[in-house]
Amino acid sequence: MQGKNIxxxxxxxxxxxxRYLGDLKxxxxxxISSGELSKRMNVTAxxxxxxxxxxxxxxxxxxxxxxxxxxxxxxxxxxxxxxxxLIIIGAGNLGQALANYMNFEKRGFFVKGxxxxxxxxxxxxxxxxxxxxxxxxxxxxxxxNIDIAVLTxxxxxxxxxxxxxxxxxxxxxxxxxxxxxxxxxxxxxENVHLSDSLMKLSFKIHDDEE
Amino acid sequence: MQGKNIxxxxxxxxxxxxRYLGDLKxxxxxxISSGELSKRMNVTAxxxxxxxxxxxxxxxxxxxxxxxxxxxxxxxxxxxxxxxxLIIIGAGNLGQALANYMNFEKRGFFVKGxxxxxxxxxxxxxxxxxxxxxxxxxxxxxxxNIDIAVLTxxxxxxxxxxxxxxxxxxxxxxxxxxxxxxxxxxxxxENVHLSDSLMKLSFKIHDDEE
Numbered sequence: 001m002q003g004k005n006i007x008x009x010x011x012x013x014x015x016x017x018x019r020y021l022g023d024l025k026x027x028x029x030x031x032i033s034s035g036e037l038s039k040r041m042n043v044t045a046x047x048x049x050x051x052x053x054x055x056x057x058x059x060x061x062x063x064x065x066x067x068x069x070x071x072x073x074x075x076x077x078x079x080x081x082x083x084x085x086l087i088i089i090g091a092g093n094l095g096q097a098l099a100n101y102m103n104f105e106k107r108g109f110f111v112k113g114x115x116x117x118x119x120x121x122x123x124x125x126x127x128x129x130x131x132x133x134x135x136x137x138x139x140x141x142x143x144x145n146i147d148i149a150v151l152t153x154x155x156x157x158x159x160x161x162x163x164x165x166x167x168x169x170x171x172x173x174x175x176x177x178x179x180x181x182x183x184x185x186x187x188x189x190e191n192v193h194l195s196d197s198l199m200k201l202s203f204k205i206h207d208d209e210e
Numbered sequence: 211m212q213g214k215n216i217x218x219x220x221x222x223x224x225x226x227x228x229r230y231l232g233d234l235k236x237x238x239x240x241x242i243s244s245g246e247l248s249k250r251m252n253v254t255a256x257x258x259x260x261x262x263x264x265x266x267x268x269x270x271x272x273x274x275x276x277x278x279x280x281x282x283x284x285x286x287x288x289x290x291x292x293x294x295x296l297i298i299i300g301a302g303n304l305g306q307a308l309a310n311y312m313n314f315e316k317r318g319f320f321v322k323g324x325x326x327x328x329x330x331x332x333x334x335x336x337x338x339x340x341x342x343x344x345x346x347x348x349x350x351x352x353x354x355n356i357d358i359a360v361l362t363x364x365x366x367x368x369x370x371x372x373x374x375x376x377x378x379x380x381x382x383x384x385x386x387x388x389x390x391x392x393x394x395x396x397x398x399x400e401n402v403h404l405s406d407s408l409m410k411l412s413f414k415i416h417d418d419e420e
Contacts, residue, residue, distance in 0.1 A: 011413055012410060014409070015403070015405065015409040016390075016406060019388065019405070077413065078409045078412055078413045079412040079413055079416035079417075082412075082416065084412065093306060093307030093311070094311075096307070097303030097304040097307040101303070101404075107405065107408070107409070109412075147415065148411065171415045172414065178229065178313075180226075180251075189411075190407050190410050190411035190414070192402065193225070193226075194308075194311075195225065195229070195314070195317065196225035196226060197384070198400070199225040199228065199288045199290065200221065200222060200225060200400050201358065201384055201398060201399075202290060202319075203221055203287065203289055204382065204398040204400070205289060205381045205398050206292065
């Protein structure tokens with residue numbers, strides 16, 4: 001695997017490269033120099049060259065980068081050439097918003113089921129899927145080859161659910177619950193703590209004012 | 211201002227400290243040593259001490275930290291003792307989910323208005339607020355003392371809206387649009403690129419597999 005042993009910092013930049021390259025592709029651009037890409041992305045050209053060197057370069061001196069090739073290769077490194085099956089746990093506003101977000105499918109992420117523990121909403125439909133009870137999660141994961149669970153439930157419920165996910169040996173958890181999860185190293189977690197993000201914005205505003 | 215010239219890395223850790231201290235407070239804990247906090251948060255005690263020293267320490271050798279005091283002080287540094295008025299631009303699933311998220315109010319973030327450009331949903335109600343047309347944003351910001359705009363609209367619409375926000379001299383933008391914004395330094399931006407986050411999770415899963 002090309003991406004092995006790359007620093008977290010470099011990896012965290014790959015989705016942004018992928019996003020910009022997708023835009024360039026949509027604009028019909030075929031080649032781009034590190035200098036041009038640098039201007040667009042507001043990072044130094046040398047950082048771009050260094051980052052891409054980690055993955056074998058993708059470029060030819062003086063010719064710039066082939067946009068399509070680079071887009072495809074970074075996509076492969078990110079695992080976007082593969083299909084992922086997701087379940088959403090927590091059918092509140094955020095869970096439903098994510099279930100309805102079509103763009104994830106374009107990248108190979110397919111929502112297969114949505115769960116909640118509130119009896120009164122079980123059976124309601126979200127994007128053609130009936131909301132199921134959380135007690136059905138373990139069976140559903142096994143029967144439907146689910147590799148990613150999206151947690152959009154209050155933190156009180158998260159611990160118990162995570163225990164189930166660990167038992168099912170889920171590959172990844174995309175965690176929106178307001179809590180840090182305690183899972184074995186074999187399970188990958190990506191946190192989106194929305195409140196933390198809003199607090200950071202608040203800090204920046206007030207740090208500037210005073 | 212105590213927080214001046216603190217590195218971004220330290221600042222980015224403050225919301226997490228704040229979250230853990232809030233939990234401790236809820237559990238009725240009055241004091242905690244850096245060692246105990248370190249175990250709970252899975253960071254080194256020396257990092258905790260160093261981080262808190264940036265803000266004047268808050269602790270007394272041998273006595274541990276006063277949980278309530280620390281919670282309040284970090285809250286102040288984050289600007290959470292102040293009231294913020296928000297508008298949400300983009301009344302799709304995600305915009306509505308954020309509008310309905312009550313916890314933000316607990317921290318002093320009040321959603322005052324919600325906007326969209328789609329004629330067919332103008333006038334519909336979200337959490338007691340009528341969805342307004344985006345053409346009304348500038349007036350609304352001035353009349354309602356809005357300091358933060360939440361962008362939950364497709365990237366195609368974002369550029370035009372951001373121009374308006376810059377003209378209104380908005381303090382901060384919480385950006386969920388799938389695009390990096392080009393704004394003057396006086397306007398603070400905090401990005402939540404959900405797709406980038408999901409791609410990072412995908413990378414971790416596949417990097418591990420191969």
